[in-house]
Amino acid sequence: xxxxxxxxxxxxxxxxxxxxxxxxxxxxxxxxxxxxxxxxxxxxxxxxxxxxxxxxxxxxxxxxxxxxxxxxxxxxxxxxxxxxxxxxxxxxxxxxxxxxxxxxxxxxxxxxxxxxxxxxxxxxxxxxxxxxxxxxxxxxxxxxxxxxxxxxxxxxxxxxxxxxxxxxxxxxxxxxxxxxxxxxxxxxxxxxxxx
Amino acid sequence: xxxxxxxxxxxxxxxxxxxxxxxxxxxxxxxxxxxxxxxxxxxxxxxxxxxxxxxxxxxxxxxxxxxxxxxxxxxxxxxxxxxxxxxxxxxxxxxxxxxxxxxxxxxxxxxxxxxxxxxxxxxxxxxxxxxxxxxxxxxxxxxxxxxx
Numbered sequence: 596x597x598x599x600x601x602x603x604x605x606x607x608x609x610x611x612x613x614x615x616x617x618x619x620x621x622x623x624x625x626x627x628x629x630x631x632x633x634x635x636x637x638x639x640x641x642x643x644x645x646x647x648x649x650x651x652x653x654x655x656x657x658x659x660x661x662x663x664x665x666x667x668x669x670x671x672x673x674x675x676x677x678x679x680x681x682x683x684x685x686x687x688x689x690x691x692x693x694x695x696x697x698x699x700x701x702x703x704x705x706x707x708x709x710x711x712x713x714x715x716x717x718x719x720x721x722x723x724x725x726x727x728x729x730x731x732x733x734x735x736x737x738x739x740x741x742x743x744x745x746x747x748x749x750x751x752x753x754x755x756x757x758x759x760x761x762x763x764x765x766x767x768x769x770x771x772x773x774x775x776x777x778x779x780x781x782x783x784x785x786x787x788x789x790x
Numbered sequence: 791x792x793x794x795x796x797x798x799x800x801x802x803x804x805x806x807x808x809x810x811x812x813x814x815x816x817x818x819x820x821x822x823x824x825x826x827x828x829x830x831x832x833x834x835x836x837x838x839x840x841x842x843x844x845x846x847x848x849x850x851x852x853x854x855x856x857x858x859x860x861x862x863x864x865x866x867x868x869x870x871x872x873x874x875x876x877x878x879x880x881x882x883x884x885x886x887x888x889x890x891x892x893x894x895x896x897x898x899x900x901x902x903x904x905x906x907x908x909x910x911x912x913x914x915x916x917x918x919x920x921x922x923x924x925x926x927x928x929x930x931x932x933x934x935x936x937x938x
Contacts, residue, residue: 664858753838754854757881776860776867783864789879790870 638693644676652708653677660779667778680736680778681725688732719782726771734770741770832916840883841915845926849911850883856914861907868908869901 648654666675708714762768784790820826836855859867871880889905
């Protein structure tokens with residue numbers, strides 16, 4: 596076995612006998628483009644709402660809850676899709692999140708939330724993951740669209756101004772601290788700070 | 791006698807038919823075979839200004855938008871600001887102590903279950919024009935008017 600591996604190792608490191616250097620470099624370059632393009636296309640394919648709700652777990656629970664909210668349905672018709680809030684837009688963060696999300700494939704295969712009851716039992720845990728993520732990245736996904744620098748306090752309600760100009764402006768609080776349950780139903784909030 | 795009853799029935803039918811034309815139904819005056827013009831959807835009032843009561847013992851109305859507020863077995867969005875333990879942080883009016891009593895007047899640690907569903911009594915307001923004018927006067931107004 597070890598001899599067999601050594602043999603292949605030697606082949607890999609020996610100069611090519613049949614292929615020219617140009618063929619190998621240009622071929623490698625083209626193969627790289629094809630591979631990278633394919634990888635990125637595949638990645639972006641999993642980064643669409645259509646992909647998310649192709650599973651009934653997402654389509655019948657969280658997607659239905661989103662539909663009634665301001666992030667789905669509003670006067671101007673601008674809307675957020677699943678990955679807008681649940682996947683970071685920066686490439687490195689996105690890859691890290693995608694690797695993390697491979698656990699969801701496991702969950703899908705073994706049906707951890709494949710019934711309404713199982714989903715409801717897990718709702719608090721799943722919600723806590725998202726709160727923790729948004730808390731630790733200072734609500735990055737919210738801020739992709741809602742930029743604090745361009746918020747016009749004069750167009751906000753009095754209560755909103757009070758909170759945004761103090762707690763949010765000082766960085767003491769981040770979006771998710773107050774705006775939990777903005778796009779989906781809340782779980783049992785017993786013991787959650789501020790509830 | 792029999793004639794009289796028959797006459798009375800006919801008269802009643804005729805009267806009710808007459809009256810029917812003056813009854814305003816929710817569908818307005820649109821014929822049954824046609825769709826009526828729906829009224830404009832009224833905008834919620836959200837100026838945060840507390841309103842005067844419209845009748846004696848009226849539960850205070852809500853001066854802000856409550857669209858999408860979740861109030862169910864799991865969570866009560868209203869209480870996340872108006873519960874007594876949350877009122878300081880949220881600077882919201884705290885709910886009255888009566889809401890922490892059971893029906894026998896014993897105090898409870900948390901909101902009484904019979905008071906849990908806020909919207910059973912407290913409602914938000916819209917800018918819709920009232921269909922009838924409210925002529926309610928509170929007791930102070932009555933005392934003042936009577937010159938005492």
